[in-house]
Amino acid sequence: MVRSARKQLEIREREDRIVEVAREILLREGFPALNMDRIAREIGWSRGTIYQHYASKEDVLAAMMVQTHARRVELFDSAAKRPGSPRQRIAAIGVAIDVFMELHPGYFKAEQIVALTADQSKVRWERVDHCYAQDNRCFDVACGIVREAIERGDLVLPEDVALETVVFGLWSINFGAHFIGSAMSKWPELGIQGTIYDGLSFNILAMLDGLGWRPLSTEFDYRAFAKEERERILADRLAEHEA
Amino acid sequence: MVRSARKQLEIREREDRIVEVAREILLREGFPALNMDRIAREIGWSRGTIYQHYASKEDVLAAMMVQTHARRVELFDSAAKRPGSPRQRIAAIGVAIDVFMELHPGYFKAEQIVALTADQSKVRWERVDHCYAQDNRCFDVACGIVREAIERGDLVLPEDVALETVVFGLWSINFGAHFIGSAMSKWPELGIQGTIYDGLSFNILAMLDGLGWRPLSTEFDYRAFAKEERERILADRLAEHEA
DNA sequence: AAGCGCTTCTGACGCCTTGTCATTTCCGCC
């Protein structure tokens, strides 16, 4: 197979374009409106051509999931590497996740569809597995931070409690809050004030204070820290965008 | 239209049977394997007959969601009405949710599919709306418990924090933990020990302790309480089943 | 027990989407 550089680029671009168009349709009109014909018409190539890139509709979704995941992991890693106390870094990760959710409102959809509809034959599993592996790595990174907190003496856990349990709690509440938030349009008002992040961070602060993870929220102003952190991330993003 | 009591019963039974069969297929073989032909073959009636009960495949899923929801709400309400301090009742609800999740391993699936694929024309929305209304009612019930805790002086919230925020936190962490738990089969081991409930309750205890919601976990043995509560619910269920 | 009217059941039909593949078109190179 001889393939010119020109052609390779074109193919790469089209691959991205397919995912991009699929994402727009999914977000704007929902899963039932997403079909290959539609994508084909919008990118201006025939259905057959799309199948040269992706094995099935679900495979396109899986690719979408990979793309978004990569972005999330990037923000996660960058937050985990911030200077400061372990608890500050956990807070930074919380902010990163929240910023990510704002930037990718349809995040859960592709993932859910893949989880529900993908089957052996129809999806290139390396895509999906790659995402799960990334998730696991993030989990491990978070565990590393908790471990450091324990080593420094910031956090003391009961003997029969694994440090993974703490990360599981953080993961759960973050996941749950953002999931509920992204589906909230369907929920009528529940009397919740402020943003998802406000509610979430209040509860996480309580949780980590309850564990006695120092510095406690009475000893350090995590609210102000989060605000700075958010601005920093958005500024970085803007700079990167302009570059 | 004249319809004998005999016939009405038969119709009712078939309606349930359809949902039951659909649930089994969904749980055993996943969404892609779930189709009307398949259901028809398994209940021994033609496709046309199913359409006399349900408007579409999604409508069957919606009915499944209603059925399961009803069971969840029942457990929730019963837990919320237990005697004891507000915080005990919150703990009882946590146990109820956990028992529910054990009994209905595929719980999230039907709900997710409906949320992702239902569109105006294809689902009788009163089904779905009914579920959302139930969710809201549960949310309100939980808010009532928090309110009572505040009135009793068990819990003091900062002035700028609504009591709904606390319920949102509880909801999020419960939802998140169980959702992750139900998808866990895909996740490789993350080093988490014990059941989902163990991890979840540890973190909720920390969270509510962090809020200073009395009696604190150092003042009351919520772990033992949860154990009793679980046994009570299961015993009730058994008794009911035998009746 | 035959006929009638109403209810219920059925499966063939039309439509839509999916994924494939034989054919056509494109493109670089001789």
Added chain:
DNA sequence: GGCGGAAATGACAAGGCGTCAGAAGCGCTT
């Protein structure tokens, strides 16, 4: 300008959905 391989196309078969005209069933009357 024509050759060969890569790429694009769209017709096709397969299969699912929802509908509906007609068949079958049931209860009541004569």
